[in-house]
Amino acid sequence: MSDLDNKTIVKNGLWDNNPALVQLLGLCPLLAVSNTFINGLGLGLATLLVLAGSNASVSLVRNFIPKDIRIPIFVMMIASFVTNIGLLMNAFTYDLYLTLGIFIPLIVTNCAIIGRAEAFASKNRFLPSLLDGVMQGLGFTAVLCTLGALREMIGQGTLFAGAEQLLGSWATSLEISFYLTDAKFLFAILPPGAFVALGVLIAVKNIIDSRAAEKTKQRTNNQNISGDVITNE
Amino acid sequence: MALLSSPFAKKTNSVTQMMLWVVGATLPGLFVLMYFFGVGVLVNLVIACTTALVAEALILKLRNRPVMPILWDGSAFVTAWLLALALPPLLPWWMTVLGTAFAIVFAKHVYGGLGNNIFNPAMVGYVLLLISFPLEMTTWLPPQSLAENPVGAIEAVSIIFTGAASNETTIDMLKQGVDGYTMATPLDHIKTELAQGYRIPEAETAPIIKGLSGAGWQWVNLAFLAGGLVLMAKKVIGWQIPIAVLLGMGLIALPLFFANSDYYLFPMFHGFAGATMLGAFFIATDPVTASTTAKGRWIFGIGIGAITVLIRTFGGYPDAIAFAVLLMNMAVPMIDYYTKPRTYGHADKKRKASEGVK
Numbered sequence: 215m216s217d218l219d220n221k222t223i224v225k226n227g228l229w230d231n232n233p234a235l236v237q238l239l240g241l242c243p244l245l246a247v248s249n250t251f252i253n254g255l256g257l258g259l260a261t262l263l264v265l266a267g268s269n270a271s272v273s274l275v276r277n278f279i280p281k282d283i284r285i286p287i288f289v290m291m292i293a294s295f296v297t298n299i300g301l302l303m304n305a306f307t308y309d310l311y312l313t314l315g316i317f318i319p320l321i322v323t324n325c326a327i328i329g330r331a332e333a334f335a336s337k338n339r340f341l342p343s344l345l346d347g348v349m350q351g352l353g354f355t356a357v358l359c360t361l362g363a364l365r366e367m368i369g370q371g372t373l374f375a376g377a378e379q380l381l382g383s384w385a386t387s388l389e390i391s392f393y394l395t396d397a398k399f400l401f402a403i404l405p406p407g408a409f410v411a412l413g414v415l416i417a418v419k420n421i422i423d424s425r426a427a428e429k430t431k432q433r434t435n436n437q438n439i440s441g442d443v444i445t446n447e
Numbered sequence: 448m449a450l451l452s453s454p455f456a457k458k459t460n461s462v463t464q465m466m467l468w469v470v471g472a473t474l475p476g477l478f479v480l481m482y483f484f485g486v487g488v489l490v491n492l493v494i495a496c497t498t499a500l501v502a503e504a505l506i507l508k509l510r511n512r513p514v515m516p517i518l519w520d521g522s523a524f525v526t527a528w529l530l531a532l533a534l535p536p537l538l539p540w541w542m543t544v545l546g547t548a549f550a551i552v553f554a555k556h557v558y559g560g561l562g563n564n565i566f567n568p569a570m571v572g573y574v575l576l577l578i579s580f581p582l583e584m585t586t587w588l589p590p591q592s593l594a595e596n597p598v599g600a601i602e603a604v605s606i607i608f609t610g611a612a613s614n615e616t617t618i619d620m621l622k623q624g625v626d627g628y629t630m631a632t633p634l635d636h637i638k639t640e641l642a643q644g645y646r647i648p649e650a651e652t653a654p655i656i657k658g659l660s661g662a663g664w665q666w667v668n669l670a671f672l673a674g675g676l677v678l679m680a681k682k683v684i685g686w687q688i689p690i691a692v693l694l695g696m697g698l699i700a701l702p703l704f705f706a707n708s709d710y711y712l713f714p715m716f717h718g719f720a721g722a723t724m725l726g727a728f729f730i731a732t733d734p735v736t737a738s739t740t741a742k743g744r745w746i747f748g749i750g751i752g753a754i755t756v757l758i759r760t761f762g763g764y765p766d767a768i769a770f771a772v773l774l775m776n777m778a779v780p781m782i783d784y785y786t787k788p789r790t791y792g793h794a795d796k797k798r799k800a801s802e803g804v805k
Contacts, residue, residue, distance in 0.1 A: 399579050401575055401578055404578065410553065
């Protein structure tokens with residue numbers, strides 16, 4: 215475990231072991247909040263900060279925690295980070311705080327975070343844990359943003375709507391309008407659209423992976439080299 | 448005595464033949480729909496069937512399946528046909544395209560194609576449109592005899608493709624009845640009136656409520672009933688599911704009606720309103736997504752009827768055949784599991800238990 219090099223950690227977080235596309239963790243906020251790009255980005259960044267903070271601090275205290283009660287302690291540490299993030303968002307991005315509503319405190323229950331604390335941070339040193347937290351968070355944020363952008367474009371024909379909620383009033387001009395309509399495509403904005411869109415994203419990832427695997431297979435066959443294959447954790 | 452040897456079934460009941468029968472049996476309903484609501488439904492049929500064939504061909508190509516044999520089995524055609532019959536007559540063309548394509552690509556082929564889909568594709572397409580565009584999907588014209596501005600063929604095509612008729616009439620004007628009031632479907636009308644505090648007898652004084660279940664709609668349902676009975680007689684569909692659907696409706700509607708006829712509709716009204724007959728005879732009987740066991744078919748049908756009346760009465764939507772079919776589709780694997788008939792030669796559970804006691 216602890217001899218994972220940094221490159222693998224980065225690759226795991228962003229692609230090979232992406233929390234949303236591969237582990238399928240934290241789907242509740244993922245599906246509920248990804249109706250616009252900015253909502254996705256907001257919740258993604260909040261989750262990223264919590265994940266980095268909890269991973270880093272769990273790895274610092276990992277040797278002092280009795281094994282039997284480690285989960286409650288992890289949850290409390292995560293909860294304190296979430297409380298901090300919630301207060302910060304309340305102070306600096308109030309509109310976004312209102313839009314995301316219950317899903318900010320619910321970051322505590324995001325399985326991706328407790329999962330990383332348990333599976334990685336409790337077994338690794340400080341720096342790799344921090345890196346893992348940031349990368350897993352980035353992977354989660356990337357999926358949230360992609361889903362949000364897709365659903366926003368299909369559902370209401372805009373992109374970056376409400377950017378001022380996160381970036382300040384100058385960002386109002388960022389909003390792009392693709393089509394104007396009285397009849398919004400509600401399906402894409404409602405939860406069923408999120409499920410379908412996530413399914414499509416996972417399918418696309420699987421296609422890319424299987425194409426890549428075929429290519430490597432061909433290459434190894436051609437060169438007739440049998441090397442050690444790096445496996446997932 | 449002549450010696451006979453197998454095969455005894457000489458006529459092959461192929462998928463294509465069954466599909467043709469289904470389409471043929473909807474024709475009376477189609478004509479009645481056209482009589483009361485204009486040619487819009489015919490335009491929808493053309494749009495939907497074209498979309499379905501193109502989408503089916505593309506996705507078969509994408510999945511590396513033989514295109515022609517599967518395309519000509521007609522299953523995609525029937526999906527589009529049934530969906531189009533359920534759509535409002537002046538729905539914008541791209542909504543019909545969207546619903547049909549979604550039905551073929553996501554409800555059918557993502558699950559593995561004909562025979563593997565869990566959900567009735569036509570109803571998935573319908574529900575997609577209904578929850579996405581509730582306004583357009585509940586915009587029905589009044590029966591043409593009651594309309595202030597009856598809609599002609601050219602106007603219908605023009606509205607479907609451009610959103611406005613050539614002579615400046617909008618869909619809102621076409622929706623008006625002779626007395627100048629906007630008309631909804633009978634089910635919609637009753638629901639709105641009840642929400643405004645009126646009672647059923649008062650709501651039923653409107654000109655749109657006539658006969659069994661409302662002007663036009665009773666004839667539409669009677670026509671679909673006639674077509675469905677032909678299918679039953681030809682054994683294209685089993686008789687259990689349609690009867691069970693109607694029975695399920697009665698089971699819920701009758702006690703409600705007797706409890707308080709001021710607020711709950713007469714069961715016969717439910718039976719001949721909205722998409723009841725189309726749903727019971729043509730949609731719930733889809734051989735792929737319905738239950739396959741003898742007992743299961745009864746449970747499946749009764750469930751659809753009961754859920755339909757429950758949603759119509761207490762839910763947010765005026766009609767609910769599509770939701771009911773999809774909900775019961777979800778339950779089919781469980782229904783089939785618990786109603787599996789005893790295999791010949793194997794003891795059933797009860798007997799086994801009693802023998803075990805000995």
